[in-house]
Amino acid sequence: xxxxxxxxxxxxxxxxxxxxxxxxxxxxxxxxxxxxxxxxxxxxxxxxxxxxxxxxxxxxxxxxxxxxxxxxxxxxxxxxxxxxxxxxxxxxxxxxxxxxxxxxxxxxxxxxxxxxxxxxxxxxxxxxxxxxxxxxxxxxxxxxxxxxxxxxxxxxxxxxxxxxxxxxxxxxxxxxxxxxxxxxxxxxxxxxxxxxxxxxxxxxxxxxxxxxxxxxxxxxxxxxxxxxxxxxxxxxxxxxxxxxxxxxxxxxxxxxxxxxxxxxxxxxxxxxxxxxxxxxxxxxxxxxxxxxxxxxxxxxxxxxxxxxxxxxxxxxxxxxxxxxxxxxxxxxxxxxxxxxxxxxxxxxxxxxxxxxxxxxxxxxxxxxxxxxxxxxxxxxxxxxxxxxxxxxxxxxxxxxxxxxxxxxxxxxxxxxxxxxxxxxxxxxxxxxxxxxxxxxxxxxxxxxxxxxxxxxxxxxxxxxxxxxxxxxxxxxxxxxxxxxxxxxxxxxxxxxxxxxxxxxx
Amino acid sequence: xxxxxxxxxxxxxxxxxxxxxxxxxxxxxxxxxxxxxxxxxxxxxxxxxxxxxxxxxxxxxxxxxxxxxxxxxxxxxxxxxxxxxxxxxxxxxxxxxxxxxxxxxxxxxxxxxxxxxxxxxxxxxxxxxxxxxxxxxxxxxxxxxxxxxxxxxxxxxxxxxxxxxxxxxxxxxxxxxxxxxxxxxxxxxxxxxxxxxxxxxxxxxxxxxxxxxxxxxxxxxxxxxxxxxxxxxxxxxxxxxxxxxxxxxxxxxxxxxxxxxxxxxxxxxxxxxxxxxxxxxxxxxxxxxxxxxxxxxxxxxxxxxxxxxxxxxxxxxxxxxxxxxxxxxxxxxxxxxxxxxxxxxxxxxxxxxxxxxxxxxxxxxxxxxxxxxxxxxxxxxxxxxxxxxxxxxxxxxxxxxxxxxxxxxxxxxxxxxxx
Numbered sequence: 009x010x011x012x013x014x015x016x017x018x019x020x021x022x023x024x025x026x027x028x029x030x031x032x033x034x035x036x037x038x039x040x041x042x043x044x045x046x047x048x049x050x051x052x053x054x055x056x057x058x059x060x061x062x063x064x065x066x067x068x069x070x071x072x073x074x075x076x077x078x079x080x081x082x083x084x085x086x087x088x089x090x091x092x093x094x095x096x097x098x099x100x101x102x103x104x105x106x107x108x109x110x111x112x113x114x115x116x117x118x119x120x121x122x123x124x125x126x127x128x129x130x131x132x133x134x135x136x137x138x139x140x141x142x143x144x145x146x147x148x149x150x151x152x153x154x155x156x157x158x159x160x161x162x163x164x165x166x167x168x169x170x171x172x173x174x175x176x177x178x179x180x181x182x183x184x185x186x187x188x189x190x191x192x193x194x195x196x197x198x199x200x201x202x203x204x205x206x207x208x209x210x211x212x213x214x215x216x217x218x219x220x221x222x223x224x225x226x227x228x229x230x231x232x233x234x235x236x237x238x239x240x241x242x243x244x245x246x247x248x249x250x251x252x253x254x255x256x257x258x259x260x261x262x263x264x265x266x267x268x269x270x271x272x273x274x275x276x277x278x279x280x281x282x283x284x285x286x287x288x289x290x291x292x293x294x295x296x297x298x299x300x301x302x303x304x305x306x307x308x309x310x311x312x313x314x315x316x317x318x319x320x321x322x323x324x325x326x327x328x329x330x331x332x333x334x335x336x337x338x339x340x341x342x343x344x345x346x347x348x349x350x351x352x353x354x355x356x357x358x359x360x361x362x363x364x365x366x367x368x369x370x371x372x373x374x375x376x377x378x379x380x381x382x383x384x385x386x387x388x389x390x391x392x393x394x395x396x397x398x399x400x401x402x403x404x405x406x407x408x409x410x411x412x413x414x415x416x417x418x419x420x421x422x423x424x425x426x427x428x429x430x431x432x433x434x435x436x437x438x439x440x441x442x443x444x445x446x447x448x449x450x451x452x453x454x455x456x457x458x459x460x461x462x463x464x465x466x467x468x469x470x471x472x473x474x475x476x477x478x479x480x481x482x483x484x485x486x487x488x489x490x491x492x493x494x495x496x497x498x499x500x501x502x503x504x505x506x507x508x509x510x511x512x513x
Numbered sequence: 514x515x516x517x518x519x520x521x522x523x524x525x526x527x528x529x530x531x532x533x534x535x536x537x538x539x540x541x542x543x544x545x546x547x548x549x550x551x552x553x554x555x556x557x558x559x560x561x562x563x564x565x566x567x568x569x570x571x572x573x574x575x576x577x578x579x580x581x582x583x584x585x586x587x588x589x590x591x592x593x594x595x596x597x598x599x600x601x602x603x604x605x606x607x608x609x610x611x612x613x614x615x616x617x618x619x620x621x622x623x624x625x626x627x628x629x630x631x632x633x634x635x636x637x638x639x640x641x642x643x644x645x646x647x648x649x650x651x652x653x654x655x656x657x658x659x660x661x662x663x664x665x666x667x668x669x670x671x672x673x674x675x676x677x678x679x680x681x682x683x684x685x686x687x688x689x690x691x692x693x694x695x696x697x698x699x700x701x702x703x704x705x706x707x708x709x710x711x712x713x714x715x716x717x718x719x720x721x722x723x724x725x726x727x728x729x730x731x732x733x734x735x736x737x738x739x740x741x742x743x744x745x746x747x748x749x750x751x752x753x754x755x756x757x758x759x760x761x762x763x764x765x766x767x768x769x770x771x772x773x774x775x776x777x778x779x780x781x782x783x784x785x786x787x788x789x790x791x792x793x794x795x796x797x798x799x800x801x802x803x804x805x806x807x808x809x810x811x812x813x814x815x816x817x818x819x820x821x822x823x824x825x826x827x828x829x830x831x832x833x834x835x836x837x838x839x840x841x842x843x844x845x846x847x848x849x850x851x852x853x854x855x856x857x858x859x860x861x862x863x864x865x866x867x868x869x870x871x872x873x874x875x876x877x878x879x880x881x882x883x884x885x886x887x888x889x890x891x892x893x894x895x896x897x898x899x900x901x902x903x904x905x906x907x908x909x910x911x912x913x914x915x916x917x918x919x920x921x922x923x924x925x926x927x928x929x930x931x932x
Contacts, residue, residue: 103801239675288670405748408713412815414772
């Protein structure tokens with residue numbers, strides 16, 4: 009296995025029993041499979057389970073842990089940790105919720121990590137090798153390699169297939185920083201093994217992972233410095249959102265270093281020394297641990313893709329067309345290994361698309377997907393659809409309906425008034441092109457916008473949907489209301505006034 | 514006006530950044546001061562001859578001061594360092610060569626060239642040096658990826674990685690750069706700069722969004738945007754003047770809502786913009802409210818940062834856009850917080866910040882101990898623009914701006930060309 013589970017306690021043993029049972033015996037291969045799935049992460053699991061449910065004979069191959077990055081090293085453990093961290097932040101700022109003095113507290117880092125491992129093990133049952141076996145899927149644990157475009161070899165067994173899906177996922181990219189390999193560093197694959205809190209932590213990279221974990225570790229008591237190479241966090245997001253995030257991290261006591269490059273790392277008696285360069289400022293800091301979140305690398309090595317005629321790039325991953333076919337048409341790819349948008353829900357969505365295209369002559373297009381995403385900082389930052397630059401490139405104007413969260417009563421009552429809902433529509437219409445939401449529960453709220461976009465519902469209709477009061481999602485309806493008010497032109501207002509005057513008699 | 518008369522160096526014409534003793538020259542304050550002298554000459558605060566002499570002193574200084582890569586030069590490639598030693602005019606504090614501050618200085622210089630149109634030697638020399646200084650600025654050199662203009666440069670480190678993009682005070686910078694007959698910005702600059710413009714509907718007001726109030730004012734000190742439109746404004750059936758009017762009303766609407774419960778905010782208590790503040794400290798109020806205060810930051814609405822600091826000077830600088838809400842607000846400030854008007858100068862204050870004072874409710878709080886040229890210039894110029902349109906009328910004939918506006922795609926309503 010690539011990544012080891014530590015501290016290898018009872019929870020880890022429980023996880024391992026589900027995700028990679030030590031006593032697992034691979035089944036004898038069937039004569040031929042409708043579908044061989046390489047990878048037991050989200051994309052692989054959804055593909056295999058979905059195809060099997062539809063009657064396909066399916067084999068799934070996993071060399072490491074079932075559940076993949078999401079369950080073992082990604083969304084699941086990080087969100088468990090973020091929840092504990094959010095609790096401690098609420099306690100630290102309890103005055104805004106209780107009206108009284110703050111409640112003294114000190115985060116129990118080890119307990120929060122153990123809670124995370126317990127919950128991760130609990131959720132691993134759903135993705136277990138045994139469960140898949142019970143669903144009629146042949147699960148092979150071991151490294152897979154293509155023999156040709158119709159055969160895969162795994163642990164000495166030859167699997168013949170009509171169609172195959174490469175869903176081997178991605179891993180943390182290695183940071184290109186002098187001395188960091190020798191000094192040692194954490195990634196998302198090792199950070200969740202910690203049992204003791206690092207007193208001083210340097211987080212390299214201000215993408216979603218870096219920002220989330222910087223905030224979590226800071227709230228759990230580490231002194232955190234986050235160094236990000238460009239002027240704004242989350243380079244793909246709207247600037248307002250990135251600025252709110254920077255202020256939020258500073259509010260949590262995190263030392264924010266934007267526009268800052270980590271040039272080198274060395275070991276010393278005082279821990280790890282990292283040299284930070286911000287334009288003409290050159291500073292060396294001492295930390296106990298370094299967490300690198302500098303991007304993802306697709307898992308394409310060792311699969312002998314050449315033998316199958318599948319083209320790939322070491323950075324961009326497996327090359328696919330809009331139908332998720334690789335350069336060998338009977339072999340598909342789904343999830344992180346082929347996509348720029350490396351999200352669990354994207355792995356899930358592309359897996360569903362592959363089932364239809366690979367097994368049922370479907371022609372579903374990757375480009376037709378409307379994909380939301382969310383960075384689970386506090387506040388969360390969620391987005392779906394187009395940004396203003398996209399509209400400009402496509403040659404039309406965009407209008408943005410903005411509602412500060414402070415306009416939603418529930419947000420005020422919850423002490424969550426930081427943030428906004430911005431819904432972008434095509435100028436002159438109520439067609440929703442996209443949205444950005446910054447709010448404590450933005451990840452939940454963005455789904456309403458995604459639904460509207462998929463269903464072709466305009467902002468006017470959103471305003472007509474009754475939203476429970478008081479909820480934070482009311483901010484979305486208020487954006488719809490704002491749109492509706494723009495339709496009351498001076499002429500219509502005049503007509504309305506005259507009608508009402510006439511009605512009074 | 515009094516600020517610029519007091520803060521100007523008698524020999525070199527440079528103007529101090531603030532009223533703090535020992536404050537260095539700010540090139541932006543100098544540019545604003547050069548325009549304030551025009552207002553002063555018209556209004557009788559100083560004789561025209563003295564205004565010309567002060568202007569000429571500054572222009573000669575900028576013409577003759579060192580331009581080069583040495584670390585203590587005054588400028589490089591026609592641009593100038595953000596802060597200069599007030600007496601020697603040399604770079605201080607390892608500060609950056611500032612493109613936006615140079616643009617403000619150049620705008621002031623060009624205004625002088627338009628105003629001092631008499632045939633006498635002094636005024637002729639003002640026109641000649643002004644032209645020389647403008648044409649020396651190598652705007653093209655400062656253009657980076659996509660034609661976006663860098664925010665700064667230093668001799669050893671080179672260009673800083675931030676560029677001007679999205680609506681901001683750099684509209685002035687783009688227009689002056691596009692209008693240069695010698696080193697113009699590339700044609701793609703304006704399109705790239707406007708690519709991230711956000712047209713927003715906030716509080717039922719539609720406008721081109723920018724959070725700090727001063728952004729909606731600075732370019733307007735010298736340019737009358739009424740009735741002229743670029744591509745965006747044509748599409749949105751608006752113009753930048755009307756946009757600033759709306760942005761001013763957004764400020765009032767934000768203060769009426771007062772989401773963070775700051776003292777002094779309301780119908781006539783508004784004006785959140787970049788500027789000084791109480792400092793980077795936090796305070797706890799009764800009811801468990803923990804407030805974070807800031808020093809000099811780019812405050813804005815509605816997403817902040819906002820720590821309860823109000824800038825009456827910025828309210829005054831919106832006078833031409835929305836006099837019906839600005840005049841009552843100024844009256845309110847004067848009546849309720851007389852301490853913010855000192856010797857005729859408006860200063861920033863924060864009535865929420867607890868200084869430990871025990872005076873009356875409206876006398877407590879933080880009061881900026883200094884006046885800034887960047888605050889006082891817009892006040893003087895915009896009051897004059899509101900009253901007579903002096904700077905707007907002068908600059909309407911400025912060839913650089915006519916070329917710049919045309920290059921950016923501005924047309925009069927109905928499609929007629931600028932100029």
